[in-house]
Amino acid sequence: MSDHADQAEQNIETFLHSAIANARRHSPLQSDGHCVFCDEAVAINQLFCCRECRDDYDKEQRALRIAGGL
Ligand SMILES: [Zn+2]
Known part of the structure; x- marks a missing residue:
């Protein structure tokens, strides 16, 4: 039992x-202490290690949305 x-x-x-x-x-987009784009360690609550990563991530997401037809 x-x-x-x-x-x-x-x-x-x-x-x-x-x-x-x-x-x-x-x-x-939930920060876990790593850059969302390149996985570099970042301060907690930080999503990206630098502006380039944020821009590249945005571009990637936009490309994925277009590719996915959304
Ligand atoms: Zn990064």
């Missing part, structure tokens, strides 16, 4: 971990 409960708890934990990982993948 308690084994069963442990298993359920384990499943919830696994589910939460993958949900968080998914959310991270789908919202790159």
Whole structure:
């Protein structure tokens, strides 16, 4: 019985971990201390290490939107 409960708890934990990982993948504009564009370490709450990266990221996103037909 308690084994069963442990298993359920384990499943919830696994589910939460993958949900968080998914959310991270789908919202790159959430700062995690790394430049969104080049992965360089940046101050927390900073999305980009420099203006060039932000510009390049914007360009890339625009190109992706156009390529995706959105
Ligand atoms: Zn960068």
